[in-house]
Amino acid sequence: MSPRATSMSPDDRRKAIVTALVPLLVERGGEVTTREIAQAAGIAEGTIFRVFPDKKSLLMAAAEEAINPAGGQELFDKAMADVTDLRDQIVLAAQRVLDRMLLTMSVMVAVRPHLIQAFHEDPDSKKHMGPPAFVLKAQEDLHLRLTGVFEPHRDELAVEPEVAATALRSLIFGASRPELGMKAVLTADQIADIVLGGVLRRDS
Structure with missing residues (x-):
């Protein structure tokens, strides 16, 4: 039953x-x-x-939840609430995004045929050849979230918080690209060190 x-x-x-x-x-x-x-x-x-209405719409909702979960900002804020040191904040933020990327990749592979079908069924698809709207929204939300990490430390930065967020996001997204045959070469700690200190030796 x-x-x-x-x-x-x-x-x-x-x-x-x-x-x-x-x-x-x-x-x-x-x-x-x-x-x-x-x-x-x-x-x-x-x-x-x-x-x-159908299984396809359910799978699309799952893909959206995987890449940009409902309440994601609230969960992020809660995780960061007791972390005040900028480096520790970057490590935590980077690790959360890296973990989310692994989950998202698995889900996106699973729903890929339905994403392709939805694209071809959309009469306006040729007008917007890029990613689905929910993917663009996820990237926008992530950028704002990471910018928020740097904003309270604005006076300590050599660049604007938005620029620092872009640098952090770029390193996170480039840290692991198994689809290109690359192994995970950057940990969250390494990402934080590179964002804050660059790649030059301190005695250079």
Whole structure:
């Protein structure tokens, strides 16, 4: 007998289903069935389609949650709340983004066929050949988040906080590119040291 879903608002139900789906995509890939998704969420399979029109829209919501989770800023602020040293803040921020990148990569690989299908079905796709809107929004939010790390330390910086955030983001994104055959060559600690101290020896 299928489990009976507890009473939730449609928004809360969507969030609960997506939250259950993201780790399932990492484990099983894009071939996961709606029955498996329902089991992971503790609901009947039909409940999924009361809040999502089809499986593709569900997978797109999971991709968006993976790359830019709801409440991400609040979780970031909470993690950083007791960290006051700039280097420690950069290490923590870099590690969180590196971990999120690994999760996002797994989910994006799983939903890639559906992303491609959605692109081809979009009548305006030729007008905007770049990434989906939710990916652009995630990058914008991340840049603002990282800028916020540097903003309280503005007087200590040789560049604007926005520039420091761009440098940090670039190092994080370049730290591990397995799709290009590159191993993870930069740790969060190394990223922090390079952002703050550059690559020259101190006795140079």
